[in-house]
Amino acid sequence: MAEWKKYRMYINGEWVEASSGEYFESYNPAEGEPWCLVAKGTEQDVDRAVQAAQKAFEHPRWASMTYTQRGKLLRRLGDLIAERASELAVYETLDNGKLIREMRGQLQYLPEFFYYYAGLADKIHGETLPIDKPDMLAFTSREPLGVVAAITPWNSPLYLTTLKLAPALAAGNTIVIKPSEVTSASLLELMPLIEEAGFPPGVVNVVTGFGDPVGSALTSHPLVRRVAFTGGPESARHVIRNSAENFARVTLELGGKSPNIVFDDADADNAAMGIIAGIFGAAGQSCVAGSRAFLHKKIYDQVLEKVADRASRIIIGDPMAAETEMGPLATEAQVKRMEHYVNAGRQHGARLVYGGKQPEAGGSGWYFEPTIFEHTDPKSPIAQEEIFGPVLTVIPFETEEEAIALANGTNYALAAGIWTNHLAKAHRVAKSVRAGIVWVNTYRSISPIAPIGGSHWSGYGRESGYEAIYEYTQSKVVWVNTSGEPMPDPFIMR
Incomplete structure (x- = not known):
């Protein structure tokens, strides 16, 4: 047991123990044996991570950063992943048993998603409305939501995390990720690259553990404004019920019978x-x-x-x-x-x-x-x-x-x-x-440019592509009185 790798959680830019002090085993499917230990998170750890994400969202280091600057951080992260793709692929294969050649190919292509959203970061814009009142100017802007909760599955951990992480950060949100308890290692191996790319502490956080209590606490936390979930329909039903506590927006990618x-x-x-x-x-x-x-x-x-x-x-x-x-x-x-x-x-x-x-x-x-x-x-x-x-x-x-x-x-x-x-x-x-x-006449083709998502039991909302930005932003309309005159009658709607 002493030779197993031991993974702590990543909260507010620091590697921390679970408040329980406990760890659980992660298995190598090719051998059917444990290969590493992962911190067993609790509700207290979720609160600590969400509070850190909220503070980072409000802090000028992130809140006042221009969208172009955020785009540069995403591009830098993509470059770092490209440099470490082969190494990250090994952790994916150790944890979920997918072919190393498939994981290498997937990880080598993964930077394209960060490059795509890096380029999109400073192109998130509103519009001037052709309003029907001659003494008014009205325009819209798109703003980040706040703290995003991302729940990811075990079949393609880094790819499916990227579909949430890249657009969420490009839009200016902060994020708390709960990876599958089956495959937490590769995401934790990504965190040093988040740091090296220059993202401020608290912008990206990882709480490891099980759906109950970690997933439940995260998706119902009062400070969470957006939940992005990939998994099965039964777990999704719990997510929807949990979101009734915080009225968070929810998108669900739930698989299929294609x-x-x-x-x-x-x-x-x-x-x-x-x-x-x-x-x-x-x-x-x-x-x-x-x-x-x-x-x-x-x-x-x-x-x-x-x-x-x-x-x-x-x-x-x-x-x-x-x-x-x-x-x-x-x-x-x-x-x-x-x-x-x-x-x-x-x-x-x-x-x-x-x-x-x-x-x-x-x-x-x-x-x-x-x-x-x-x-x-x-x-x-x-x-x-x-x-x-x-x-x-x-x-x-x-x-x-x-x-x-x-x-x-x-x-x-x-x-x-x-x-x-x-x-x-x-x-x-x-x-x-x-x-x-x-x-x-083809199958399983993917691109950061193309949206991903379904309907009915396959969920709702879209990941990847330009559409995903709308899932991580909200619209604000601003009215400006250009007449210079006071309101004529305060009791009549203008």
């Missing part, structure tokens, strides 16, 4: 690789995982055969190895969850095409085979519920209308893939499918 629709005129090889990428990339532990494949009956057998063949050749193993294509699941509970859904699929009459169990060579790690079901009832649990793992359901269709109905047949509406060489069809289906993100 469809990949393959028409008979699609490139079968490309579509098969897109399906593989959508569901077996990141071991299916992705908010936008393409967990439902709808294949036109004319090419159903052909595409399914290609998907099953490639799935059978996926190299499962150590996520630190260059040749590995699928690493472990992030937690032991995720393995049990996969087993539950495999059993449910069989019970509801689906045919297991491939996978469905832990691989024999998995050792003590939390590995699970890529799994494919066909003859799936579209209303069965495996076709309706977010599994968040490498489990694919394959369902045939005949008409465009049927494909759209099947795609829209769940409570989720985050992402969708459309595979066709027919341009008009692509546009028709993209318009008709309920999803906040639609990819055509």
Whole structure:
């Protein structure tokens, strides 16, 4: 135990112990063993962090900083992340088991989000209103909200934190981040770079621990003005209830049950690789995982055969190895969850095409085979519920209308893939499918320029892109009497 790394919390620019004095273990999924200790935060620690963030928000060091200056700090942070990308990627892989090559690629691209919001920081502006009163000038401005609470999940900790951190800071807010208790290490490793970039103490704070009490205390704290949450629907319901205490604005990114629709005129090889990428990339532990494949009956057998063949050749193993294509699941509970859904699929009459169990060579790690079901009832649990793992359901269709109905047949509406060489069809289906993100002849493409978000059980609000700035600012209107005359009648509205 003495050789395990020990992480404290980061509050007001200092590394601090939890008020409880306690730590909890964080596990390496590839080995199924603890590798570090993380401070176990309390309600008192949340209050300490939020108070620090509020003071930093009001302090001239941050409040009087120009938006251009804030942009320069964000650009500097992006540069520092670029320099440390490979090192930060190792911590991500150690903590959640994702492939080191995927994490390196993701971390090397992450600075682009900070550069984007660095450039946007001094372009947040209002407008002069063409008001209908000749003796009045009216204009709007956009102002920061105050303290932001960010609750982040375990599947892509630094990427999903960045989607909240970059626009929040660009807009002039301060932030308290509660990372998943499963993956706290990489975010804490980022904090020295926050300091080195020049952000004043208290602007960025991290409180580690569990949803109860840390998450609950943070999302209901009276000084929190904005809650940005990524996670599951059940946890989101708690967040919404908590926000009733402080009337904080809330945005929710809650995952999905995303469809990949393959028409008979699609490139079968490309579509098969897109399906593989959508569901077996990141071991299916992705908010936008393409967990439902709808294949036109004319090419159903052909595409399914290609998907099953490639799935059978996926190299499962150590996520630190260059040749590995699928690493472990992030937690032991995720393995049990996969087993539950495999059993449910069989019970509801689906045919297991491939996978469905832990691989024999998995050792003590939390590995699970890529799994494919066909003859799936579209209303069965495996076709309706977010599994968040490498489990694919394959369902045939005949008409465009049927494909759209099947795609829209769940409570989720985050992402969708459309595979066709027919341009008009692509546009028709993209318009008709309920999803906040639609990819055509590709999948899992991201950019800081493009918004991310869904509706219904996939949440509301948008992250990334210019739209995110509106989530972290509020509008103020200013009226100026230009006539130089006193108000004529104080009892009549002007």
